[in-house]
Amino acid sequence: MSKKAKEIWKQVDQYFTDALIAPGDGFDTALEENRKAALPTIDVTPLQGKFLELLVRATGARRVLEIGTLGGYSTLWLARALPPDGLVVTLELEPHHAEVAKRNLEAAGLADRVELRIGPAAETLAGLAKEHAAPFDFIFIDADKSGYPEYLQWSMKLSRPGTLIVADNVVRDGKVIAPESPDPNIQGVRRFTELAAAEPRLSTTVLQTVGSKGYDGFAIAVVLH
Template sequence: QSEEQWRQVDAYMAQKLIGDDPLLEATLRRNSEAGLPAHDVAINQGKLLNLFAQMCGARMVLEIGTLGGYSTIWLARALPEGGKVITLEYSEKHAAIAQQNIEAAGVADKVEIIIGAAADSLPQLQDRAPFDLIFIDADKPNNPVYLEWALKLARKGTVIIGDNVVRNGAVTDPQSEDTNVIGVRRFIDMIEAESRLDATALQTVGSKGWDGFTLAVVR
């Protein structure tokens, strides 16, 4: 099995089950032209986020890590009239591109981007809580901080998703000196120890290589 085959299967499934999506394709093109890193979720994972939001009937979504707004648009599309994705982004440049993409995708009325370090923005969201779904996808060393805030901003039944937790298998290495791996391992330890969370994690292969995500629901 090769990465080429993973890519082919992703492309096949996306073509069959998701189809062409000119607005999202334009988002990825704009991101690449602006020099943003290609760290957006894969198309099938974007759709998965959209389905999770539909399945839990989300109205209020919190995203930590906007980049160019690709996952934001997937989430926003799942929301009913009056629903909101509040998305937190450190980089002014990323946020500006994301705003363009979100407007072009026709979901600007459902998205609010907050610029700044997420750890500073999160305490200001207490009067917007509870969120129905929280997607953690920013700087991994801060994952423990984000999980603490996610729990404060949640209610019973809130879905919490943490991306990039497998990292080519590096997550199992207790000796790792990679601060991303250390952050993810602390995040997993916290989920393990947190009696309010019922959780699992899935490995994924595909167009974005070998990675995975945690999925948890607040009891």
């Protein structure tokens, strides 16, 4: 992609953000707190956060599972979409990231809708299954891409017919098409895709995206039965 194309993507992102997301409505303070805490700058964009919010609202979800909290920016969008008695269970590996997320959730007045669990996601997901947690209505996967195959398998166990599963960063700047790539993130996404394609209980598609974060995409799947 040319430098000019990337600049246009960023400008278009900014145009629609300015037009559709009111100042303060995009949780700007959380992004600033994440920056101050030196967290990786890999949050979803404001428009992508609003996309997640709309999906949760459209599906009428009351229980949301998020795999990968970081500083809680996407968590805020998910939580805001829920009714007062709704719940986001969000999983984060790094205690420092989790502390920043807690502060952001409290500052936004949404901490009461979020249960944050710290530890390796695979272990936490196994714990949820062992607890016989009620099925989730919406699942957002946005953690280490090498773990996506395992996260999908656990998501299936923690879902119900009608559950919507969204996985971020599956296009990887187009590098996902390289079958011999040594990158574990690429291989994780490719295996995730193979599992989704072979799973008769899922109907899955992928939307490629461009914007201020470059070239990537979402996998979107619904549990059929």
